[in-house]
Amino acid sequence: MNRIALLFFIAIIPALAQALPQAEAVPGGVAVVALGTDTQAPRADYGNKRVLVTQEQGQWYAVVGLALGTKPGTYNLTVKHTDGRRAQLPFTVTDKEYETQRLVIKDKRKVEPNAKDMERINADSVRIKKALSQFSDQQSVVTNFSWPADGPTSSPFGLRRFFNDQPRNPHSGLDIAAPEGADIRAPAPGRVTDTGDFFFNGNTVFIDHGQGLITMYCHMSRIDVKPGDLVQTGDLLGAIGKTGRVTGPHLHWGVSLNDTRVDPLLFLPAKTPIANSPNKNQ
Numbered sequence: 001m002n003r004i005a006l007l008f009f010i011a012i013i014p015a016l017a018q019a020l021p022q023a024e025a026v027p028g029g030v031a032v033v034a035l036g037t038d039t040q041a042p043r044a045d046y047g048n049k050r051v052l053v054t055q056e057q058g059q060w061y062a063v064v065g066l067a068l069g070t071k072p073g074t075y076n077l078t079v080k081h082t083d084g085r086r087a088q089l090p091f092t093v094t095d096k097e098y099e100t101q102r103l104v105i106k107d108k109r110k111v112e113p114n115a116k117d118m119e120r121i122n123a124d125s126v127r128i129k130k131a132l133s134q135f136s137d138q139q140s141v142v143t144n145f146s147w148p149a150d151g152p153t154s155s156p157f158g159l160r161r162f163f164n165d166q167p168r169n170p171h172s173g174l175d176i177a178a179p180e181g182a183d184i185r186a187p188a189p190g191r192v193t194d195t196g197d198f199f200f201n202g203n204t205v206f207i208d209h210g211q212g213l214i215t216m217y218c219h220m221s222r223i224d225v226k227p228g229d230l231v232q233t234g235d236l237l238g239a240i241g242k243t244g245r246v247t248g249p250h251l252h253w254g255v256s257l258n259d260t261r262v263d264p265l266l267f268l269p270a271k272t273p274i275a276n277s278p279n280k281n282q
Contacts (some may be wrong), residue, residue, distance in 0.1 A: 019056050021063060021143050022266040026096035028068040028158045030257065030266050033077055033091055035060040041139070045078045049258040052211040054141055063143060065212075065257030066093060068158060068172070098158035117199060124198045131194045131206040132214050133259040141210040145187035145267040146233055148217065149240060149251045151178035157263040172261040173216070173254035180221055180249040182240040186231040187215065187267075195223050201252070202244025205237050215264075216254035219244050 023032035035042050037058050044051045044062040052063040062077055070093055077089045113121060155175035190207040193214075198204050203220035221241025225231065242249040255264040 019144055020054070020061060024263070024266055025066065025091055025093050027066060027070045027093070028096070028098075028261070028263050029066050030262055031062075031064040031066060031077075031091050031093070033062045033064065033089055035062055035079055035089070036081070038081055038083075040082045042082065043080045045080075046075070046258060049260075050135055050212065051077070051258045052141060052143070052213055054143065054211075062089075063213075063257065064091075065260035065262045067260045068098075096158075099156075113199070121199050124200070127194060127196065128198070128201075132216070132256040132261075134193060134208055134214065135212045136191075136208055136210050138210040141213055142188040142233070143209075143213065143267060144269055145264075146185075147176075147268070148187045148215075148237070148253055149176045149178050149182060149184050151176045151182070151250075153177070154250055157265065173218070173252045174264040176251045176253060178240045178249065178251060180240055180242060184217055184220060184237045184239060184251055186233055186235045186237055189230075189232050190215070192225045192227050192229040192231065194227055195225065198244060200245045202246070203238070203241060204244075207231065207237075212256075212258045214256040216252075216256065218252035218254070219246050219250060221249075 020032055021030050023030060025031040033044075035044060035053065038060060041053050041055065042060055044053050046064050051065070054061055054063060062079070064077065072093055072095045074090050074092050077091060079087045079089055081087070153174055154177040155171055157171060157174050159171040186207060188209050190209040192205060193208045194206045196204060198218075201218040203218075203223050205217045205220065205223055205225060207215045209215065217237055219241050220238045220243065222239040224236050224238045231237070240249050240251055253264050255262055255267055
């Protein structure tokens with residue numbers, strides 16, 4: 001259980017467990033902060049990024065993505081209410097240690113790309129950044145997800161990774177092992193914003209669920225949707241594959257919140273403690 005700043009107290013609210021992601025204020029996690037009971041949604045910003053705000057049982061909550069590089073400490077959420085009031089709400093981020101994973105990649109270019117590969121990688125990065133940084137201002141956002149594929153998790157989020165003994169960025173998603181050709185389905189309603197074949201990610205789909213909540217599906221063998229498509233929970237997106245940088249068929253499922261990669265497991269149903277402010281109308 002994460003420790004909360006002195007202005008907050010821990011409260012178990014079973015009715016919220018099905019609607020909000022699990023609150024785990026750690027690097028790569030999610031902070032869920034109570035904002036008050038305004039008649040209209042307040043605006044909340046963390047750093048220079050606007051964050052998702054949702055309502056449950058008359059209470060507004062900010063759902064804040066925390067980068068894997070976030071240091072333990074107290075951080076402020078800037079809140080602007082519709083009546084003009086402003087507030088700085090503190091929350092505490094505690095430390096979390098992630099395990100190390102070492103993988104052997106047979107295709108050496110996927111570890112040490114050549115100059116032409118780098119041109120493609122740089123172009124891919126521009127598209128990926130654009131897809132993950134979108135913020136569509138919609139009122140209702142579903143944050144309790146269903147699993148996008150059937151199968152065990154083969155690599156959890158946050159692993160410190162070495163490819164062919166060379167250090168690389170931490171694992172920014174959740175890997176689900178499944179046979180090639182198995183279904184990949186939308187975990188929540190949203191709009192497909194981009195699809196394509198990327199150097200590292202292979203065949204990939206991006207879905208915008210609203211207010212900076214974006215999901216990404218990589219290494220697909222087949223893509224069955226196109227940009228602009230509206231999808232509902234359970235709609236078919238494509239099939240499990242082994243395209244891009246992989247050691248075998250699986251789905252790499254990524255969740256991005258306020259342009260920050262966070263642990264997808266936090267968006268699957270589970271009971272959770274919620275950080276409540278004693279000043280409920282702030």
